[in-house]
Amino acid sequence: MIERFRIFPEQASTLAPQTDALLFFLLAVTTFFVVLIAGTIIVFMIRYRRRDPDEIPESGAHGSLALEIAWTLPPLVIVMVIFFWGASLFATIQRPPDDAINIDVVGKQWMWKLQHMEGRREINELHIPVGKPVKLTMTSEDVIHSFFVPAFRTKQDVVPGRYSTTWFTPTKPGKYHLFCAEYCGTNHSAMIGWVYVMEPSEYQNWLSGGAAEGSLAENGKKLFEQLACNNCHKEDNTGRGPNLVGVFGKQVQLAGGGTVKADEAYVRESILQPQAKVVSGFEPVMPTFQGLVSEDQVLQLIEYVKSLGPKPAAGAVETGTTPAARTQSGTTPAKR
Numbered sequence: 001m002i003e004r005f006r007i008f009p010e011q012a013s014t015l016a017p018q019t020d021a022l023l024f025f026l027l028a029v030t031t032f033f034v035v036l037i038a039g040t041i042i043v044f045m046i047r048y049r050r051r052d053p054d055e056i057p058e059s060g061a062h063g064s065l066a067l068e069i070a071w072t073l074p075p076l077v078i079v080m081v082i083f084f085w086g087a088s089l090f091a092t093i094q095r096p097p098d099d100a101i102n103i104d105v106v107g108k109q110w111m112w113k114l115q116h117m118e119g120r121r122e123i124n125e126l127h128i129p130v131g132k133p134v135k136l137t138m139t140s141e142d143v144i145h146s147f148f149v150p151a152f153r154t155k156q157d158v159v160p161g162r163y164s165t166t167w168f169t170p171t172k173p174g175k176y177h178l179f180c181a182e183y184c185g186t187n188h189s190a191m192i193g194w195v196y197v198m199e200p201s202e203y204q205n206w207l208s209g210g211a212a213e214g215s216l217a218e219n220g221k222k223l224f225e226q227l228a229c230n231n232c233h234k235e236d237n238t239g240r241g242p243n244l245v246g247v248f249g250k251q252v253q254l255a256g257g258g259t260v261k262a263d264e265a266y267v268r269e270s271i272l273q274p275q276a277k278v279v280s281g282f283e284p285v286m287p288t289f290q291g292l293v294s295e296d297q298v299l300q301l302i303e304y305v306k307s308l309g310p311k312p313a314a315g316a317v318e319t320g321t322t323p324a325a326r327t328q329s330g331t332t333p334a335k336r
């Protein structure tokens, strides 16, 4: 019974106690000042009320430096504590650890689609191991959703056209609510699911249940071939598009100057809006794949591109020198 009526959800991630500590601090500070200010008003109202129609206050207000300092300095200190505490917690929440397991999330009206790197896919359910940091790379196929797991104190908007990330380390095996926390249409309230936190060995068993589907990178490779991406993106640098081996995570030289980091967002943009940032040394000839690939498939393609680096394939020229090498071999770089 108590379980059902608890005011605070269970603390089931490493972030939960930290978030709660800050929340309780804010609650304590605000409660203290509400009681102090409201209490003083009430006491003064009664104690110093006008008892007689002829009771007139002495004219002229008098200042007090001590009082001015007393109500300026302590509040300054308190808001600074709140600022630095909040900022450091925010930074923690924004920076997934490097060893986190990556899981892709696609929100759509009205369901959550999740894909594990090893290939298992699920809908409105997320299976994860206890004690391991998990990073979610999320996007939406339609409108803004928000991925909310109260027990983890995790809530992150999932926005169409871009990737947002969040992360958490679950601390307790169990089953936890997953909600959409952004009004996204008629069935917003039905866009719910469960997060299953499992013992690592159980999780491994569960993961291997999806082995037949192939890993995300393998599916991405198949798609890469089906869509004939490999006709232009050749690993021997003879293609009309850049060789993608070892590109992921590196800085890419752009036609018309400037560089961009080849991260998830850049690869996604290159698939859907290929003309937006053309790699230096190449013609803007790539067609868009907007409408031809779903967000889940874009994520698979990204995993494939990730899996291509940083190991150099046989005969591949180092990424940074590719355009130069092409220029020397007689190919005219794109004029922009």
Ligand code: CUA
Residues within 6 Å of the ligand: 107, 108, 109, 110, 144, 145, 146, 180, 181, 182, 183, 184, 185, 188, 189, 191
């Ligand atoms: Cu999706 Cu609300």
